Amino acid sequence: MAPEILLIWALALPLIGGGLTLCFSRIPNLREGSTIVVALALLLVVSQLLSHTLNGETTQLTLFEMLPGLSLSFKIEPLGMMFAGIAALLWPINSLYSIGYMRGNKEENQTRFYLFFSIAIFGVMGVAFAGNLLTLFVFYEVLTLSTFPLVTHKGNENALAGGRVYLGILLTTSIGLLLPAIIWIWSVAGTTDFTAGGILYGKISGIPLTVLTLLIIFGVGKAAVMPVHRWLPAAMVAPTPVSALLHAVAVVKAGVFSVVKIVVYIIGVDTLTAAPWADLLWILPGFTIIVASVVALNQDNLKKRLAYSTIGQLSYVVLGTLLIAPFSIKGAALHIVAHAFGKITLFFAAGSIYTSCKKTEISQLNGIGWRMPFTMSAFTIGAISMIGLPPAAGFLSKWYLLLGAFEVDQIAAVCVIIISTLLNTAYFMPVIHAAWFRKESNESVLTYGEAPWPIVGALLLTATLTILLFLFPSIPFSLISAIPL
């Protein structure tokens, strides 16, 4: 098929999936079956697109033009291809997991859950393939709005409060900061198309450029650079599959992906280097990394700890981008992939524990490794990847980030990465230690074993992928080397 047609399918399939869920809302087996089938079809379509992109083809498509020069259009480039690839690869696995989780916990309103999940994936595809800033913005908001019903799925007061923080921060930052930045860019450059080398060279410089960059860093609230990170822990009221795919992969990655994409394709690496104080911008994510890791240390709730760990890891990507060195930007792109597989495994494990024995706090996890060996093995692999040890994918991206930091002589940034690695170890090791080496307390009379098979299957798959990515990283590597820097 021609890549343009494939692109339309990539956008349409999630919507079709949503439609099918609605049609089959009364027949759960058919409903979930259709979700899986559509997710696999999407994976197929995206892998076709991937092979086109690896051949060096670029694909463009304009849906319609609102005003002259203001259009909804799509363009496939390596960075977006990578992001779409992760989402398409993890969606079927996550759907499998969702089935186990939602049925295991007897959640209500499952049709609504699958429907909005599909719409969120539609948003992700749009963000990944956006051809200009406005299109990116539109799908970014689709993603925000479609995930709200997922965050508030439980519908109780607690979920609603979390949802309000979630929506409030994400919409306020995007409309209040990102949109003005987009308008500003449009007014100086006359276009918002993503172009290799950026579009702002010679159009804007000096302090305004630094201000514009700041507007983007904080306007993309999904990147969760402090102080606009509060929505992420708030979103942890969502059911775990949502936290896993959306708040460890799709939504947050849409954030950091947007930052990387805007820096590379709109501002332009060379243009940004010349901006005043550009060499200090990395301090913002650097600060976030350290603080988020310290906060993570003090969380006893497993999902909360993972959430703060996510905030820190996201800032790795932003840090890599703002070091403005070719190596570090590649490391940032690679980290989007590496963190995705590791973190989704960790969330899957947390959900697996909750489904099987309703435990949510780390202090309750003594000896759990021997009751749920598969889950905790996968958790261990995910944690190793987060810390950045071989043989897990996290090692590769950290290596590149460090190379980049050395390249631009930012020794302080090197220190931040090393300290944070230590902190990562400090907050993951106790969990692993408790799970495998502590004795279960005697008063626990519950007997429980592994979670349902879809859950275990899904988390074993992602754990395997984490290791495979370390062993065979050729696809992401060829994509990141194709990013025009």
Place this chain on the structure above:
Amino acid sequence: MIASHLPALQVVVPLLGAPFCFLLWRSPRLSWLLATLISWLTFAISIALLVTVNNSGTIEYAFGGWQAPWGIEYVVDQLNAFVLLIVSGIAAVVFPYSWISVQQEVELRQQSLFFTSMVLCLAGLLGITIAGDAFNLFVLLEISSLSTYTMISMGRDRRALTASFQYLIMGTIGATFIIIGVGILFMLTGSLNMQDLAQRIPELDQSRALHVAFGFLITGIGLKLAMFPLHLWLPNAYAYAPSAASAFIASTATKVAVYVMVRYLFSIFGVNFSFQTIHIQWLFVPVSLFAILFTSIVALFQRDIKRMLAYSSVAQIGYMLLGIGLFNVTGLTATLLHLFNHALMKGALFLAMGAVCYRIGNTFIDSMQGLGKQMPWTMAAFVIGGLSIVGVPLTTGFISKWVLIQAAVERGWWPVIIVIVVASLIAMMYIWRVIEAVYLQSRPENAKNVSEAPLSLLIPVWILALANLYFGANATLSSELAGNAAATLFSGTGF
């Protein structure tokens, strides 16, 4: 033959149709049918006029063959052809809607009267837009205002009477100011024809009387278009009027008043006098910024959603005045574009509220809790209209704001942009309040279960909702029309 008389027919059809509507008072259904027929006919005429103007330029129509400046003249140029289209288009959607809604909200013996007033109001609004002479404009303004007072007073709530009376007093003061202004202009120039006025005013060379006339006119028109702080009549009027009337007035009357303002500022007094001698922008910019912020905040605290929408209207009118105050072609384009876009969005919202009112009897936010499940189509249309008010991309509201912000960027007025952005965030909050109540709360225990609104209400609502999406996704047509009209006005060749 008929084609050359289209400008006259545009007004004559509804004006002569109205008495027939009234003659059918024994059967409200027949008078409604006639009203609907008239609205569709005027819509067709306005489309024909717009096409003609675009193809062959401005039409000047002399009534009874008496040439201007002695006779009465109708002039159709790109600007008012566009406004005619908005007014008659909204009428063509709202009139069919009104039957069921009026059945429930207006007493039986008054129903024919209501439809008659609606047709008269339509005639007045179209007449204001098309009139080429200042006194005729005033007369038709009074026709539309008087029929509006009547419609408002027919609301079911007894407060509709005070709302109508309040509007009557304020509206009459406004009209008096306008007629005083027109009178002074007549004294100074000896003419009432707008083209004549436009020629003679620059020769008057700074007479104080001219400044006084300008002041009276701007204040009078400002009252009619609910320019902050002269907007106090508007919230009550919109909130207590029957739903069909709210939807019709909210999407047309203030738009026509804004048109009159633009006509006076740009065509009659001329760009030089209005903006360089008087500096009207130094009034409009602060007033509109204040209106945008203040009334948006007030809207946040309304329990009655119709009232909330009314306050939001005042803020939206602020955007239109701001566009004029920015004093560049892009700004004026934004104003004209927003005339169109705001008519679509407020029309959709008020019609959706009319459907809610039809089912549950009021539009209080507490009684709308959990309605999303029971009236999914109505509420989905409300969400689309709401997103448009906020200015989400792919809705018309986004296009308006985009162009308006471009105009501010051209001026380099960054604080203005901040105000627009902040106001959008506030709009998001007040729309969100409704969405949260409707979709996330459950239906109160003692509330009766309701079903979806009937199709004859839903179809008009959805026509406007879809128009919001269509003209948001493809604004080339509307922005071209607005842009051409704005460019003509600025070049000073409009008349």
